[in-house]
Amino acid sequence: MLRKVVSALFLVALCVGISFAEEFTAAITKVGDGKITFAKTKFDKETKKFEKGDPQTLPVADKVKVVKAKFNKESKKFEAGDDVEDGLKNKMFSDIGEKSVGATLVTDGDGKKITEIRVFTFGKKKKDN
Numbered sequence: 001m002l003r004k005v006v007s008a009l010f011l012v013a014l015c016v017g018i019s020f021a022e023e024f025t026a027a028i029t030k031v032g033d034g035k036i037t038f039a040k041t042k043f044d045k046e047t048k049k050f051e052k053g054d055p056q057t058l059p060v061a062d063k064v065k066v067v068k069a070k071f072n073k074e075s076k077k078f079e080a081g082d083d084v085e086d087g088l089k090n091k092m093f094s095d096i097g098e099k100s101v102g103a104t105l106v107t108d109g110d111g112k113k114i115t116e117i118r119v120f121t122f123g124k125k126k127k128d129n
Contacts, residue, residue, distance in 0.1 A: 021115070022107045027052055027100035028117075031093040035059050036114055038105065058105075061113045064088065069104060069118035078104055080118055092119070 030037035039052040066088055070081030084090050092101055106116035
């Protein structure tokens, strides 16, 4: 009986922790010193363009997960895909320049640290001949 109660409490705590994590799309403009500078983005249906918000900076968690975003056709949402080689030290983050890197950022329950980065990689797929 005690085992069932403890298991149920663990599942409730896990679900509550996940539900408080914030997930949003952003344009990453700078990565360095354990921090990421970004602007939240929002798609405007009328103009059919992304609008950027004000720049913000948040620290990354010690074990931040950096993955390629993968579109799920059934749920119509971006999900975590394959890991990005070298994580935040990847060339796409060190050579941002004037452009930005599009991504979905996931924060911890308090919204004070970034725990996961899902990078949007657009391009043509290679065809095997």
